[in-house]
Amino acid sequence: MKKPIFLEPLFQERIWGGNRLSKIYGYQTPSNRTGECWAISAHSNGQNVVRSGELKGKLLEDLWREFPDLFGHFESDRFPLLVKILDANDDLSVQVHPNDEYASEYEYGELGKTECWYIIDCDENADMIFGHRAQSKEEFIRMVDNGHWNDLLQRVKIKPGDFFYVPSGTIHALCKGTLVLETQQSSDTTYRVYDYDRRDDKGNLRELHLEKAIEVTTVPHITSKVEPAFIKMSGGSIITFVEEDYFTVYKWDVQTEMELMQESHFLLASVIEGEGTLCTQDGEYALQKGDHFILPHDLDSFKIKGTLQLISSHPNYKGGQHRKMGSTARRKMANI
Secondary structure, three states: OOOOEEEEOEEEEEEEEEOHHHHHHOOOOOOOOEEEEEEEOEEOOEEOEEOOOOOOOOEHHHHHHHOHHHHOOOOOOOOOEEEEEEEEOOOOOEEEOOOHHHHHHHOOOOOOOOEEEEEEEEOOOOEEEEEEOOOOHHHHHHHHHOOOHHHHEEEEEOOOOOEEEEOOOOOEEOOOOEEEEEEEEOOOOOEEEEOOOOEOOOOOEOOOOHHHHHHHOOOOOOOOOOOOEEEEEOOEEEEEEEEOOOEEEEEEEEOOEEEEEOOOOOEEEEEEEEEEEEEEOOEEEEEEOOOEEEEOOOOOEEEEEEEEEEEEEEEOOOOOOOOOOOHHHHHHHHHO
């Protein structure tokens, strides 16, 4: 199959959600407290279905099981990634995620959760919580027990276009006024550390998971430095934000027309701004902001025309070798 697979987004209401997903992308969201658009997911807590074509109505998990050729027979017992857009109309809880080993043992075989964020938009002077100041587990526990949150938690300023890599074990929280595209392992395991003593619609405090959070938090905090690689191309540019164990993430900035090659098992893509056309050997497909699709393994080359920005990604084998989108262009750039 050499056709893109477009998916219907799925929405999750959250205590901190808002209405920007409907305002900006025109989605039919369930309420004004919609916090998450699950854009590309085969996780049991929220699966996307194919929007159109001969596979219309099929769950992504079904495609993964029934048509491994679409994904280049990528070696994984489940679809490995999950892509979301988050509307933080209020502060998210301060949280941390486990790694694969811990999640497998204590969360019924769930994957760990390493993730990354592309800041689509945010309020002026917005910030987020990223890391902590404790130098030992004992100090971390003491500051948590005493509620010394301002002393413990590190805040960093953010702006549109920023990118953050968030490995498992990292204390973090998106804050009010932030719209983010998140690429992550296919996991829904989160341990809340602090929730501002916030109550739900029924007046109850939300559950914290302090014992597990303390076990999995990296102490002292290690900031993972992001060093984007920029490649100017005819008709646009590619930024490679991160290449790590689980995924590689890019931004495609199309100004007129870009010709690209499929050099991975398969690609995930989300249109975050603008509109245009995806051209393949089998046809042309209209693109507009808010569209999410998969480029299957046998779709070797394609063009994107128009004025639009996309965040794309592909899975990697943890610790293994993988082919990288744009590797030829990077070699050419290095020889200039």
